[in-house]
Amino acid sequence: MRMMTRLEEARSLDPVSDRLQAAVQAVARPRLLRDLLHGTWLGHSLHPVLVQLPVGSFVSAAVLDLLPGRRRAATTLIAVGTAAVAPAVAAGLLDWSQLTRDRRRVGLVHAGANAVATGLYAASLFARLRGRTARGKALGFAGLSVAGLGAYLGGHLSYALSAGVNQAAPEIARIPQEWTPVGSLASLPDGSPAVRTVADVSVLVYRRGDRVSALIERCGHETGPLGKGEVTGSGADACVVCPWHGSVFRLADGAVVHGPAASDQPVLRARVRDGMVELCRP
Incomplete structure (x- = not known):
């Protein structure tokens, strides 16, 4: 973990990171293209999904390499896995380009390790196709070892540094389960969102006539202040644009319309009772 902390603080990586970004x-x-690669249409990041094919192919090839008479099948898996790296890299690089610098430093080494692993697998495939099976196996196992390092760094990015997760989701647990008033309906501007606070959680409240919807105000992508974002459209189709990275969410239901966010913005239950707007946990 100390090594990970040093990597997160390695400012010497920033010039390369900034140019690549x-x-x-x-x-x-x-x-x-951005929405496709971010996984906005899928409901969560596309990169982890695409990674499954090369990882599964490489691990399966390693198992077959330990068994007799599986040379052709292992070679086929190496070829499939190597070809499947490209789309996974494309999605991963785009997600990486939207991260903060400390996480981009880790991500840069993660990408470097995976690039080395891919090179080793390409060399393994070349050796196998030339009939040098023993060399091909050795290169394959070396590639799997380096890919394991890349996977560890990817896990650190996701689980320790919260890269690619909906960072607004934990705020829902802080919202009371009981209905909590946030002001009168008349105090809310019609057709324009307003920021209110519920149990120290910033909430974006949107009124359409007598209807009210409420979202966690901090963007789930990188916690940008949606309350300061531009509103596009009107009525049920009105959306708010995150001022930090441009993610677009529909105000009526929190649905993500455009990335880099890949999941919906968390919503609260809302009602109007005796002229007062009340919110509670879903």
Whole structure:
């Protein structure tokens, strides 16, 4: 863990990280492409899904390499896994480009380890196709070892540094289970969101006539202040745009419309009773 802390604080990686980030964002300008790779359409990050194919292929190939008479099957799996790396890398790099610097430092080494592992597997495939099975197996096991390091760093990013998770979701647990008043209906602007506080949690409240919806105000992607975001559209289709990274959420139900956020913004239960707006935990 001390090594991970030192890696998170390794500012010497920032020049490379910043240049790569700029390059990734320059290439992935079309919104449709960004939404596709972020996994906005899927409901969570696409990168972990795409990783399953190369990881599964490489691990399966390693098992077959330990068994007699499985050379052709192992070679096929190495070929499939190597080819499947490209889309996983594309999605991972785009997610990485939206992270804070400390997490990008870890992610840069994570990507570097996986690049080395992919190179070893490509060399393994080349050796196998030339009939050098023993060398191919050795390179394959070396690739799996380096990929294991990359997987450890990826796990650290997700579980220790909360990269790629909905960072607004834990706020729901702080909302009271009992109905809590946040003000009168008349005090809320019609057709425009307002920020209110429930048990020290910032909440975005949106009124449409007599209807009220409420979202956790901090963006689930990187905790940007949605209360300071631009509102687009109107009525049931009105959306708020996160001022930090541009994620777009529908105010009526918290649905994510555009990334980099890949999951919906957490919503609260809302009702109007005796002219007062009340909220509670879902």
